[in-house]
Amino acid sequence: MNLQTLRYYERRGLLAEPARTPGGHRLYPAEALTLLRVIKTAQRLGFTLDEVAELVDLGTHRHGRRPDTSLQRRAANKLVEIETKIADLQTIAASLRTALDAGCDDLTTCATTDCCPIPLAALHHGDTK
Missing domain, CATH: 1.20.5 (Single alpha-helices involved in coiled-coils or other helix-helix interfaces)
Structure with missing residues (x-):
């Protein structure tokens, strides 16, 4: 996955902004790889990026779910x-x-x-x- 895609996902709120090294390099946690796989798989299944964002949000905010x-x-x-x-x-x-x-x-x-x-x-x- 290219750097522009990662940054775009950060701007969209799909990926949390990662910690950075003193030199400014992004340090993504291991969970980010799982989330990226989820995003790409959902897109291959036909979900739009907006729909993927909602699905990811559903997974992180389970209480009070309709x-x-x-x-x-x-x-x-x-x-x-x-x-x-x-x-x-x-x-x-x-x-x-x-x-x-x-x-x-x-x-x-x-x-x-x-x-x-x-x-x-x-x-x-x-x-x-």
């Missing part, structure tokens, strides 16, 4: 979001496969035919999905 802010709830919501994106990408992939199979070579020409496999007709008729 059920709707739990990791379980947030993970379930993120899973729904990711599955929706996957479904959208599968629809896009299917449209592209159909276009490839149909031999579409010119999008403008294809869009003017009734047999165009790309869902341009739906967009033309006002359907934005």
